[in-house]
Amino acid sequence: MCVTSRVPVDFVCRRCGACCRIPNGIVRVDEREIARIAAFLGIDEEAFLETETELAPDRKSLMLRSRPDGACVYLTEENLCKINPVKPEKCRTFPFEWTNPDSSAYCPGL
Ligand code: SF4
């Protein structure tokens, strides 16, 4: 459940990558985001859909795939986002526009 964010005014992202390796985390992608990410990666949209996305548990949308350890496939070893310029809205807006009830448990900036 997402709630309106109560991010501290002095919030500073520690770039720890914890928000990108939440087990069972869901990063939905819509058609516009799919086209943008595929273009950024220089791969065909069909190939992107096949290899980089999967059906969300509620079957209402596609979401980015995760690695077996729960990390997003685009999280680098340096805790950076490989698709940062075109990352999905859900990633761009956390934690400024939304958080989950347990977000402060993993995000050291909250
Ligand atoms: S797309 Fe980037 S910001 Fe979003 S979860 Fe994956 S690595 Fe993190």
Ligand code: SF4
């Ligand atoms: S968990 Fe919080 S501090 Fe760490 S990268 Fe994500 S937003 Fe930044």
